[in-house]
Amino acid sequence: MPSMTAMIVAQAATTTSTASLPAIPIGEHWLQTGHGLLAINWDTIILTWLIIAIIVIPVLVVSRTFTTGVPRGVQNLYEFVVEFVSSQAEQSVGERATSVLSIAVTLFVFILLSNYLGLLPIPYFRSPTSDLNTTLAMGIFVFILVQWLAFRERGFVGQLKHLTQPYPPFILINIIDELSRPVTLSFRLFGNIVAGEIMIVILQALLYHAPIFLLLPMPIWLGFSFFVGLIQAFIFMMLSLAYIGLATEHAEMSHNHADRGAEEEHA
Amino acid sequence: MNPVSINLTLLFQILSFLIVLWFVNRYLSGPIGKILRERQERIRAALAAAEQARAEAAASQQAQIEEIAQARAEAQVILNAAREMAERLREEQLDQTRLEAARLIEQARKAIVSEREQAKQQLRAYVIDLTIDATRRIIGRSLDTAAQHELITSTIEEVLATPRVSHGGRMDA
Numbered sequence: 119m120p121s122m123t124a125m126i127v128a129q130a131a132t133t134t135s136t137a138s139l140p141a142i143p144i145g146e147h148w149l150q151t152g153h154g155l156l157a158i159n160w161d162t163i164i165l166t167w168l169i170i171a172i173i174v175i176p177v178l179v180v181s182r183t184f185t186t187g188v189p190r191g192v193q194n195l196y197e198f199v200v201e202f203v204s205s206q207a208e209q210s211v212g213e214r215a216t217s218v219l220s221i222a223v224t225l226f227v228f229i230l231l232s233n234y235l236g237l238l239p240i241p242y243f244r245s246p247t248s249d250l251n252t253t254l255a256m257g258i259f260v261f262i263l264v265q266w267l268a269f270r271e272r273g274f275v276g277q278l279k280h281l282t283q284p285y286p287p288f289i290l291i292n293i294i295d296e297l298s299r300p301v302t303l304s305f306r307l308f309g310n311i312v313a314g315e316i317m318i319v320i321l322q323a324l325l326y327h328a329p330i331f332l333l334l335p336m337p338i339w340l341g342f343s344f345f346v347g348l349i350q351a352f353i354f355m356m357l358s359l360a361y362i363g364l365a366t367e368h369a370e371m372s373h374n375h376a377d378r379g380a381e382e383e384h385a
Numbered sequence: 386m387n388p389v390s391i392n393l394t395l396l397f398q399i400l401s402f403l404i405v406l407w408f409v410n411r412y413l414s415g416p417i418g419k420i421l422r423e424r425q426e427r428i429r430a431a432l433a434a435a436e437q438a439r440a441e442a443a444a445s446q447q448a449q450i451e452e453i454a455q456a457r458a459e460a461q462v463i464l465n466a467a468r469e470m471a472e473r474l475r476e477e478q479l480d481q482t483r484l485e486a487a488r489l490i491e492q493a494r495k496a497i498v499s500e501r502e503q504a505k506q507q508l509r510a511y512v513i514d515l516t517i518d519a520t521r522r523i524i525g526r527s528l529d530t531a532a533q534h535e536l537i538t539s540t541i542e543e544v545l546a547t548p549r550v551s552h553g554g555r556m557d558a
Contacts, residue, residue, distance in 0.1 A: 186424055
């Protein structure tokens, strides 16, 4: 993509014909303030707000014309997305699908559009999801949500008991399992998107050396990146729903076990 | 540059995500989800109504079929009764006709016998008169009327009682 970094790389490639290409710029930001933990990647934030605008403005325009009758125009698209996510949510969390529908829709739409933003041939555009802060933010949100639901459903003692299943020594493994979820969620998405963008930068740079033979890989890779962007958004949403479903499902199972135990004791 | 650097951007991104979550819930998935649920409920109600109407139609059709069958059965009963009655009437009419015919035949027979007896009596009287008249002419004088009559009658009775052979060889009374 002709983002600024890509153009720098391409320019370097043309000027240094025999010399090796400069290092691929991973994690570079064209607008950043501060240093270390206090740094703020304003480019990521601006592009994130661009995504938010892309989501918000059409919805604000169209939402006034939403009808319960026969849907028209863009409402068909919105209904398709919401219905698709709703059906997935129902499979994962059952009757609680309605309460987590907004979260699932937001995750899916926001990640999908963020993934696709980096594929647009516009300078300075890159996917917000190629910044670990974005993916980790959503991972942390899902983690907090899942923990809150688990504690609300099972209670503090119940959740502690759950963490000691099947035997008390497993508490350490279970805690690591819980903590690894936001990390795996974040890094999976981040890694896929960053890798895709790196591939695009490399293919762009190679175009200057052998354009005839390398014209084909670029559109193929762009098509594949569209597919990857969709799949990654879907995976993030489905895993989040699965974690939510596990948190609530275990609670129901433990309730059932408790009820059964009480009945047996009563008998 | 650390490619996986975590910094203050994380908080901004969490905030941004919460904002877009609130917005999506408020303006997109909330209303659309509600619309989908209402539509689903409406379709379910329409399907239930259609199913109920279908069941009612089926019940009505069944009732009609039963009524038609019942009407056919009743018609058959009526038809059978009418046939039986017609048969009975025909038999009665036939019996009555037979009786009437027998009566008429008997009456005709009696009339014939009566006519024949009457003809016999007339013939007998005529023969007597003829005989008396012939005898008077032959013997030239008149006999006692009562005695003649008695004599001739007895003679005729004897003649009639005696079997005779007709000209065709047939025995006459």
